[in-house]
Amino acid sequence: MRTRTRFAPSPTGYMHIGNLRTALYEYLIAKSNGGDFILRIEDTDQKRYVDGATDIIFQTLKRVGMNWDEGPDVGGNYGPYIQSERKNIYAEYAHKLVELGGAYYCFCAQKDEENLEEDETVKHLKIKDPCRNISIEEAKSRIASGEPYVVRQKINKKGTSTFHDVVYGDIEIDYDELDEGVLLKSDGLPTYNFANVVDDHLMQISHVVRGNEYISSTPKYNLIYEAFGWTPPIYVHVPPVMKDAQHKLSKRNGDASFQDLVAKGYLPEAILNYIALLGWNPGDEREIFSLAELEKIFSSERLNKSPAIFDITKLTWMNGCYIRNLTADDFHQLAKKYYTDIAETVNTKALSATLQPRIETLGQIEEQIDFIKKVPEYDLTLYDNKKMKTDIQTAQKSLKLVLPVLSETNEWTNEHLFETLKSLAEANGMKNGQILYPVRIALSGKETTPGGATEIAVILGKNETIKRLNDALKKLNNE
C-alpha cells in the first residue's frame, strides 16, 4: 500500500510550532517512503474560523519547503480538500452509518454547561441517551418534519479495545470509557471525530499522525472504520511540544509561532531543523539536517514518547550555525534589510562580513550596528583598559599618531590598515592594542563592537573614519 499522510490543520489563524512539527513528521513519513503528502483544511467549526488562516498555512509550508502533492490549491484525485466543501459526503456517510447500526439520530437539546444539571435529556455522559432507542423510521419522520437532530455514534461493544500505535505500542482502552459523541452536528457539518475517519479513508491515508491527546478516542474511530468495513490506518501519535514541564506551547500563552520566530530573524530552515529534533533523533550524533536530508534518514521508529520542551536557546544556537553556513552573498542579502538608514554611507559588504559570525538571529543586527549611523554619547573612561594597557593619555597619543598616517592612506582595506597601524605601534614602541583599542573606541563609542578597529574603519570608509578620529581627539583634549 502506498504511503499517504495528511496534514489537516484547522484554519484558526496561526501556525504554532507543535503543528508545524506534526506536519513535518507527516511529510517525512510520506517522503521517506516515496509516498504522498496531502494537505486538507479542517474548517468544520465556523466559530473558530479565521479569515486568512489558510494562507498562513500555505505560506508556512511553502516557506520551509514542505510541498504537498494534493491539496485545496493543487487539487488531486480525492478532493475537495476543504472539509466545508465535503458536507454532502459526510451527510451521506452519516446516514449510512445509522443504517449500519454504528450511529443513531439524536434529538436532545444542545448541551449547555450552565444548565446541564437541570436538563435531564442531555445527561449523556456515561448514561445511555434516550434517543438511541428511537426507531429509524420514527427518527426519519421527525427529521422530515424539520426537527433539529444530530447523528451520534452508537457504542454497543463491551470489554476492551486494543490498537497498535507506532510510537506508543499496544494500547488498551475499555469500551465503557468511550462516550457516544456527536458525529454530525445540527448544522449539518461533521465533527472531527467523523470527518477525519471519512476523509482519511476516502483519501486513502495510510498513516495518521496526530497529537497524543487523540489516543483515548482512537477506539471510537476504529469502531467507525469497523462499522463501514474499512481498514483503519497506521496510527502515529506524537507527544506534545511543551513551553515548560507543565504547559503545552500554545497561542493562548502568547508563545512564539513560526511567523513570530521568522520575524525575529530565525531562518525557516533552522526552525525546521530544530523542531525535527524535538522528539526525534537520527540515532547518531548529527544534528544539522536539511529537509532533503531528513527525507532520506527519517524513521518513525525513532520518534519519542515523552513531551519535549521547546528551548529557544538551542534554537538560537542552531540558527547561528545556519547563519554562519550561509555564503557571504546569501547572508548579505538577508542582512541588507536591516541596513536601511546606513546603506548609502557605509561599506555594507564589509559590515555583513563582520556581522555574519557574530549574530545568531538576524534580529540581533540592529543592536550590533547602532554605532554606525552615529557615535553614541560615551564616557572617556572607555579608553581605560587594563589589559590593553590604555588610558586617556595613551589614547590621545595614539590618535595623534594615527590621524596623519591614515589621512595619507589610500588603500582602504582591512589587511593594509591593520599592517599600517601595527607598524605604527612598533615604530613608537607601543603595543598593538595601545593603538588599535583607542581607535576602535573613537570610531564606535562602544565597549564592544562587531569587528576591530580596522574592520570598522573599512566599514565606515575613509572620510567618516578620519572625521570620527578628529572628533574623538577633540573630545579627549577638552577633557
Place this chain on the structure above:
RNA sequence: GGUCCCAUCGUCUAGUGGUUAGGACGCGGCCCUCUCAAGGCUGCAACACGAGUUCAAAUCUCGUUGGGAUCACCA
C-alpha cells in the same frame, strides 16, 4: 475522580541486562585574538523513589511519587 500515557544532566537526547552512562545546547575554564564573536581544547552536570527478577538492571516486573492527556454539536 475514572481511564490512558509518560519519567536519563537545567534543556534536547543516545542507551533495549555487563558502558568510566555518550553527544548537543547552556554554564565555567584555557588557547587563539585589534574589543566582541567565531574556532579549538577542557570542566561541572542525569538514570524520580522503593521493592523484586538476575551472577549482573538506566535497561525486565510490580508498587510509590511526580507530570501530562482525556471524559464538548473544538479539533
